[in-house]
Amino acid sequence: MANCKLRFRAAGTCWLLAAALCLLLAGGCATRQGKGPEVSTPSFVLPDDESASPLTRTELAALKSTGQIDKNVPDEAMPDVARQYKYFLRKGRNTMSVFSKRSEQYLAYARKVFRSRGMPDELAYLAIVESGYKADAKSPAGAAGAWQFMPYTGMKYGLNQDWWMDERLDPYKATEAAADYLQKLYGDFGDWPTAIAAYNAGEGKMSRAKQGTGGRDFFEVKARNHKLDDKAQLREETKQYVPRFLAVAKIMRNLPQLGFEPIQPDKAPGVLRFTARPGTDLMAFSSACRLSWEEFRAYNQHHKRPITSTERTTFVYVPARYEREATAFLRSPQANAYADWRPAKVATSADSWDKISRRSNVPVARLKAANPGNDRLSAGEMVLVPRSVNMSATAVAALDPKESRTARETRQGKKERLKPGDSRAPARETAVAAGGSHKLQPDETLYAVARKYNVSLKDLQDCNQIDNPNKVRAGCILRIPGAAVAAAPSAGGSSGRVGKAGRKATYTVQAKDSLWNIARKHNVSVDDLKRWNNVDEKSLRAGATLVVNLD
Structure with missing residues (x-):
C-alpha cells in the first residue's frame, strides 16, 4: 500500500513503426534464454558495407570512443562493429532516433540499477538492442518485454507470469531481473562481451561453443566458430549481436555529436x-x-x-x-474492493452472468466490470467472481429454470407498474428495503457493502453515522439506506444531470468525464455505452447527451 519512495522515469507511449520493430527483432529479440527447447529465429542480415559513404572525422572519433565494455575489443573484431555503427548512422538512422528517444524514459533507472550492483552502466543500452525499450514488445519465439525474457528465464529471475499478470512487461522490474541475469552470466564467463553473447544465445549454447573451440572469450569463439559442427555453431544473429550492442553504445555516448536529438534521462x-x-x-x-x-x-x-x-x-x-x-486511494477501504474475489473455472456452458449474479447476490454489471469483454461464458474458461460463489455444475443446475416471469423481472430490475394492494405486486427486495440491515463480515469493507446493495458509500456512512470507515469492525450491524433502488448509480454519485425516461436515462457529459466514469456511475459496461451511443473516448465531448439503458 505504501509508496516505496523510489523514483522512476515515466513509461513512454510512443509506438514503433512495424518495419523498424521487425528489423530489431531480427537482431536479437527472438532468442532462447535459459534451459528450454531451441527455437528457430529469422536469419540475421549483415548491414550493407557503406564504403561509398565514408565516416566523417566526428563519426570516426565517436567510433573510437570507448567505455568499460568496449575498451579491449580486438582489431580483427572492429570491422563488424563499424558496419553496425554505419548502418545506424545511415539506413537505420530513423530507427536509432526512435529507440534513443524512447530509452530516455528508462535509462536513468536502468543505469542506477547496474551501478548499484557494481556493473557497467552502459549495459542499460542492451535493451535498445533487444526491443528499442518497447515495454510490451513480443517476439515470435515467445520473448516479451523491454528485456525480451523468455518465459522460463523470466520466471527463474522473479518475473511472475500467470492469469493476473506478465511481469516481463514491467520495464522496471524486468530491468532488475536483467541485471541479475547478466551478473550471473558475467560470473560464468568472466568478461562482458561473452556474457552479452550468452544473454542472446543462452548460457548453455555459449558454454558449449567455448568448450568446442577452445576460445577464451566471445571474440575468439566467433573467429573459430567454423570449426564447430552445424548444431554447435553460434548463429549469425549471435555473432553480430555483440558488435551491434557495441555500435549502439558508441552512438548513445555521442548522440549530439552525431546529429541525433539529445536526450536527458535525468529530467524525464x-x-x-x-x-x-x-x-x-x-x-x-x-x-x-x-x-x-x-x-x-x-x-x-x-x-x-x-x-x-x-x-x-x-x-x-x-x-x-x-x-x-494515489496514496489516499490505496489507504481507503474501497481500494481493495475485490479482495474476497477469486479466479474460478466455468463448469458448464449453461452458466451465465445472470446465474452467477443470483448465486452471489452481486449485480451483473459489477461482474461484467470485473471481467471486461466477456459477455458470454464458455465451459472451461476462467472468470473473476466472489470467493464464496459456488461455480459447480450442480449449483448451476439447482437454479429453477421455470421461475415465474414476475420473480425474474423483479430480480432484474424490470418491475411492472402495479397498483398498491395488487396481489401480484412483489415485496420489495430485503437487500434494499427501508430498515434493512447487514452484518459486516471479516475483511469486508464499507465500499463493498455499498456496492452490494447498490447505494452510495456516503449514504451508507450517513445512515449509520460513520465518520471514519477505518474504525468500523467486523460483526457490526449496518442499516441499509431505504432510498436504494435497483438502477441507482454506484458509489460516488453523478456529477452530471440525469433525466429518467422509462427504462432509460439520459446523461449530460461533464468536462472531466470519461466513458469509464460514466459507466461506473450507472452500473453499466463501457462497451454498452459505446454501442448505445455510437461513441468512443476520442469522440466524447462535454455537453453531449448520452442514453443509458437501465434494463
Whole structure:
C-alpha cells in the first residue's frame, strides 16, 4: 500500500513503426534464454558495407570512443562493429532516433540499477538492442518485454507470469531481473562481451561453443566458430549481436555529436512505484489519479486484468505528480474492493452472468466490470467472481429454470407498474428495503457493502453515522439506506444531470468525464455505452447527451 519512495522515469507511449520493430527483432529479440527447447529465429542480415559513404572525422572519433565494455575489443573484431555503427548512422538512422528517444524514459533507472550492483552502466543500452525499450514488445519465439525474457528465464529471475499478470512487461522490474541475469552470466564467463553473447544465445549454447573451440572469450569463439559442427555453431544473429550492442553504445555516448536529438534521462517525468494490496480495483485507482484507463494502462502493461491479483501484493506505477491521490486511494477501504474475489473455472456452458449474479447476490454489471469483454461464458474458461460463489455444475443446475416471469423481472430490475394492494405486486427486495440491515463480515469493507446493495458509500456512512470507515469492525450491524433502488448509480454519485425516461436515462457529459466514469456511475459496461451511443473516448465531448439503458 505504501509508496516505496523510489523514483522512476515515466513509461513512454510512443509506438514503433512495424518495419523498424521487425528489423530489431531480427537482431536479437527472438532468442532462447535459459534451459528450454531451441527455437528457430529469422536469419540475421549483415548491414550493407557503406564504403561509398565514408565516416566523417566526428563519426570516426565517436567510433573510437570507448567505455568499460568496449575498451579491449580486438582489431580483427572492429570491422563488424563499424558496419553496425554505419548502418545506424545511415539506413537505420530513423530507427536509432526512435529507440534513443524512447530509452530516455528508462535509462536513468536502468543505469542506477547496474551501478548499484557494481556493473557497467552502459549495459542499460542492451535493451535498445533487444526491443528499442518497447515495454510490451513480443517476439515470435515467445520473448516479451523491454528485456525480451523468455518465459522460463523470466520466471527463474522473479518475473511472475500467470492469469493476473506478465511481469516481463514491467520495464522496471524486468530491468532488475536483467541485471541479475547478466551478473550471473558475467560470473560464468568472466568478461562482458561473452556474457552479452550468452544473454542472446543462452548460457548453455555459449558454454558449449567455448568448450568446442577452445576460445577464451566471445571474440575468439566467433573467429573459430567454423570449426564447430552445424548444431554447435553460434548463429549469425549471435555473432553480430555483440558488435551491434557495441555500435549502439558508441552512438548513445555521442548522440549530439552525431546529429541525433539529445536526450536527458535525468529530467524525464518521474514515476512512482506503489505496492497494491490483493484485489485492488485498478480502474478505480486510475480514476482517483485523474488518469484515463488508457493512460493508466500505459504505465502498467504487466497487469492483464482491471483487478490486481487477489493472492498477493503487486507493483503499480503512477506519474509522480499524482502521488497524493494515489496514496489516499490505496489507504481507503474501497481500494481493495475485490479482495474476497477469486479466479474460478466455468463448469458448464449453461452458466451465465445472470446465474452467477443470483448465486452471489452481486449485480451483473459489477461482474461484467470485473471481467471486461466477456459477455458470454464458455465451459472451461476462467472468470473473476466472489470467493464464496459456488461455480459447480450442480449449483448451476439447482437454479429453477421455470421461475415465474414476475420473480425474474423483479430480480432484474424490470418491475411492472402495479397498483398498491395488487396481489401480484412483489415485496420489495430485503437487500434494499427501508430498515434493512447487514452484518459486516471479516475483511469486508464499507465500499463493498455499498456496492452490494447498490447505494452510495456516503449514504451508507450517513445512515449509520460513520465518520471514519477505518474504525468500523467486523460483526457490526449496518442499516441499509431505504432510498436504494435497483438502477441507482454506484458509489460516488453523478456529477452530471440525469433525466429518467422509462427504462432509460439520459446523461449530460461533464468536462472531466470519461466513458469509464460514466459507466461506473450507472452500473453499466463501457462497451454498452459505446454501442448505445455510437461513441468512443476520442469522440466524447462535454455537453453531449448520452442514453443509458437501465434494463
